[in-house]
Amino acid sequence: MARMHTRRRGSSGSDKPVADEPPEWSDVDPDDIEARVVELAEQGYEPSQIGLKLRDEGVKGVPVPDVKVATGKKVTTILEENDAAPELPEDLRNLMERAVGLRRHVNENQQDMQNKRALQNTESKIRRLVDYYRGDELDEDFTYTYDVAVKLLEE
Structure with a gap:
């Protein structure tokens, strides 16, 4: 797809691997993930930063490669349900x-x-x-x- 404000086309990025269920090595309870997401939001992290923190640090030491696959909800959806969503996108x-x-x-x-x-x-x-x-x-x-x-x- 062409870029918005130039005449050039961008190089294509990599796609996320298709996964229907979380990997075996990451068997974290979805409720623990949601609690950690809300905790990180209260500390002032943005939704994209929360995803990176969960990927790198994880919950109770176990990394979470993809919040949506693990919980069935996006990070922003979890934040909206717990009234922790940011005012602006x-x-x-x-x-x-x-x-x-x-x-x-x-x-x-x-x-x-x-x-x-x-x-x-x-x-x-x-x-x-x-x-x-x-x-x-x-x-x-x-x-x-x-x-x-x-x-x-x-x-």
């Missing part, structure tokens, strides 16, 4: 952080045309994601502006 939050940093840089370095273009591209991606999440994860009348992003990221 992780991908939208990361793009907003990048846009805020780029905006500060562009305000200090107004001659930097490359980063002005990068800011335009990043804000375009944010607007597309806001349209995608509007109604489900975001309010119906939510619109992206720099001031709104700064206010949301301070919380």
Whole structure:
């Protein structure tokens, strides 16, 4: 598939192996995994970081290669069930952080045309994601502006 803001095509990534059940060496109770996911979320980890922590450290010393295969639920679903889900989706939050940093840089370095273009591209991606999440994860009348992003990221 072609990239969004260039004319090039990206190199294809590797696919996850197809697995219907967790491997034999990782026989962790799904309830323990869910408890660990909620515990890590309360410590301030994002859903992607939680998956990496479970893969590397595991639960009670036993690694969990794939939370969805082991529990039947995604990390974000587990967090939503336990009222520990983040206010903003992780991908939208990361793009907003990048846009805020780029905006500060562009305000200090107004001659930097490359980063002005990068800011335009990043804000375009944010607007597309806001349209995608509007109604489900975001309010119906939510619109992206720099001031709104700064206010949301301070919380």
